[in-house]
Amino acid sequence: MEELQNALNNKNLTISTLLEKGRCLFAARDFSPGEVIISENPYVSVSNKNKESPESKCEWCFSSNNLKKCSACHVVWYCSSKCQRSDWKLHSVECKALSKVDKERVKSLTPSIRLMVRLCIQRKLENEKIYPTSAMDNYKLVEALVSHMSDVDEKQMVLYAQMANLINLILQWPDSEINIKEIAENFSKLACNAHTVCDSELRPLGTGLYPVISIINHSCLPNSVLVFEGRMAVVRAMQHIPKGTEVLISYVEIAGSTVTRQKALKEQYFFTCACSRCIKMGQVDDIKESAILEGYRCKDSQCDGFLLRDSDDREFICQQCGLLGDKEEIKYITSELQLMSEKASMSLSSGRKTEAIVAYKTIEEFQLKLYHPFSINLMRTRETLLKIFMELQDWEEAFKYCRLTIPIYERVYPKCHPLLGLQYYMCGKLEWLLGETEQAVRSLTKALDVLRITHGTKTPFMMELLSKLDEARAEASYKLHPQIED
Numbered sequence: 001m002e003e004l005q006n007a008l009n010n011k012n013l014t015i016s017t018l019l020e021k022g023r024c025l026f027a028a029r030d031f032s033p034g035e036v037i038i039s040e041n042p043y044v045s046v047s048n049k050n051k052e053s054p055e056s057k058c059e060w061c062f063s064s065n066n067l068k069k070c071s072a073c074h075v076v077w078y079c080s081s082k083c084q085r086s087d088w089k090l091h092s093v094e095c096k097a098l099s100k101v102d103k104e105r106v107k108s109l110t111p112s113i114r115l116m117v118r119l120c121i122q123r124k125l126e127n128e129k130i131y132p133t134s135a136m137d138n139y140k141l142v143e144a145l146v147s148h149m150s151d152v153d154e155k156q157m158v159l160y161a162q163m164a165n166l167i168n169l170i171l172q173w174p175d176s177e178i179n180i181k182e183i184a185e186n187f188s189k190l191a192c193n194a195h196t197v198c199d200s201e202l203r204p205l206g207t208g209l210y211p212v213i214s215i216i217n218h219s220c221l222p223n224s225v226l227v228f229e230g231r232m233a234v235v236r237a238m239q240h241i242p243k244g245t246e247v248l249i250s251y252v253e254i255a256g257s258t259v260t261r262q263k264a265l266k267e268q269y270f271f272t273c274a275c276s277r278c279i280k281m282g283q284v285d286d287i288k289e290s291a292i293l294e295g296y297r298c299k300d301s302q303c304d305g306f307l308l309r310d311s312d313d314r315e316f317i318c319q320q321c322g323l324l325g326d327k328e329e330i331k332y333i334t335s336e337l338q339l340m341s342e343k344a345s346m347s348l349s350s351g352r353k354t355e356a357i358v359a360y361k362t363i364e365e366f367q368l369k370l371y372h373p374f375s376i377n378l379m380r381t382r383e384t385l386l387k388i389f390m391e392l393q394d395w396e397e398a399f400k401y402c403r404l405t406i407p408i409y410e411r412v413y414p415k416c417h418p419l420l421g422l423q424y425y426m427c428g429k430l431e432w433l434l435g436e437t438e439q440a441v442r443s444l445t446k447a448l449d450v451l452r453i454t455h456g457t458k459t460p461f462m463m464e465l466l467s468k469l470d471e472a473r474a475e476a477s478y479k480l481h482p483q484i485e486d
């Protein structure tokens with residue numbers, strides 16, 4: 001670890017250990033908003049192919065363009081010979097192993113199984129000195145990751161053991177080269193340390209293990225953000241970070257109530273968050289916020305109050321006008337909504353988009369009766385409708401739903417959150433398409449203000465945003481002062 005600390009000193013970062021958190025990464029100088037704190041290539045990574053992200057991707061850089069399949073294993077794709085060469089040392093071993101597995105079985109291998117196969121191979125190549133190591137890129141850093149083995153329940157442990165046996169079957173290495181217990185523990189490490197690699201619009205592409213970035217702890221009010229530039233993970237300061245401050249990112253969706261966030265963190269990462277948002281749990285403001293985000297609204301459509309249970313836990317009472325909420329009616333609408341959501345998601349997953357639109361619009365109507373206008377559930381329904389209309393290229397309807405999500409995004413995300421920036425960007429692009437040039441300039445400018453901090457300014461994604469904004473500005477000024485022809 002001394003070697004790692006020396007390497008981090010050069011990056012103005014230090015590692016400390018706190019009793020309640022384990023290892024922590026601290027800033028050894030001030031960082032300004034948008035500045036890169038640390039970037040890292042994955043120790044191992046794997047592309048994901050699933051329902052949400054069905055297309056194949058390059059195994060090295062995650063691109064979806066010009067892909068060619070490996071002709072030997074038929075599992076892995078590359079976008080160029082450069083990427084294929086970069087991955088070759090590892091894939092040549094992986095390829096031999098995968099080629100021996102039954103074809104149907106290979107197709108059903110999950111990304112985490114594939115990632116573990118890669119991790120075992122990488123470790124072997126490192127031992128055999130086929131791979132060079134550095135202070136920030138070696139298996140010792142994987143050994144140092146927390147595994148939470150003592151917190152994992154028995155059922156999960158059995159699953160990890162079965163998965164480790166599957167790795168053994170795939171690799172078919174001599175007993176002396178495989179350690180089932182270590183592999184099972186590594187599965188547990190992946191669960192609380194691996195990161196989902198995303199594109200600039202935060203769509204998932206794959207999974208990667210970044211052992212140095214994995215030292216960064218969580219906060220529900222983070223001062224930094226993790227984004228990806230191809231396969232490279234980049235942590236940027238979202239605000240001014242003074243020297244001596246802990247660098248913190250968010251592990252979970254921070255839009256939810258404190259109870260929801262705490263539950264997600266406990267289940268996957270085995271800790272109780274004590275950040276400045278979480279310590280307010282149970283206080284009046286926190287209860288109010290939870291009721292708005294995830295609770296019910298007043299049944300008087302003119303009142304925008306939210307309901308809380310009375311002290312006997314018998315009735316729901318509007319906190320604004322005092323009207324009693326009808327418990328039976330709430331129960332009925334909730335169960336109807338559950339059924340409707342199941343049907344709607346089935347229509348969507350089987351590609352029946354028109355049917356899905358009708359179903360989600362009915363859900364939206366019911367949710368408007370049941371939930372507060374700032375409800376997360378309502379926001380999710382509108383996001384789904386926005387996505388469907390975008391896919392159908394129905395820009396007007398897409399814009400209608402995009403605009404409706406903005407006030408909720410502004411409420412649930414900090415001013416400089418990438419999801420807020422991306423939603424402004426989407427709104428700006430739709431406004432421009434619909435000829436609302438001045439509004440488009442306003443939305444694209446808001447997008448740029450956020451995304452230049454979270455995504456930097458140099459990536460092709462940001463170049464595109466900058467050029468769109470320039471074009472929109474030019475068009476807006478032309479509309480205001482059209483050239484008079486002679």
Ligand SMILES: C[S@@+](CC[C@H](N)C(=O)[O-])C[C@H]1O[C@@H](n2cnc3c(N)ncnc32)[C@H](O)[C@@H]1O
Pocket residue numbers: 020021022023024144145146148192193214215216217218219268269270271272273274275
């Ligand atoms: C990705 S690791 C972060 C680095 C870790 N502290 C270490 O020692 O390697 C995630 C684990 O760190 C701990 N952790 C992260 N954020 C925390 C927080 N805000 N409070 C307490 N523990 C935290 C939890 O044990 C969690 O499972």
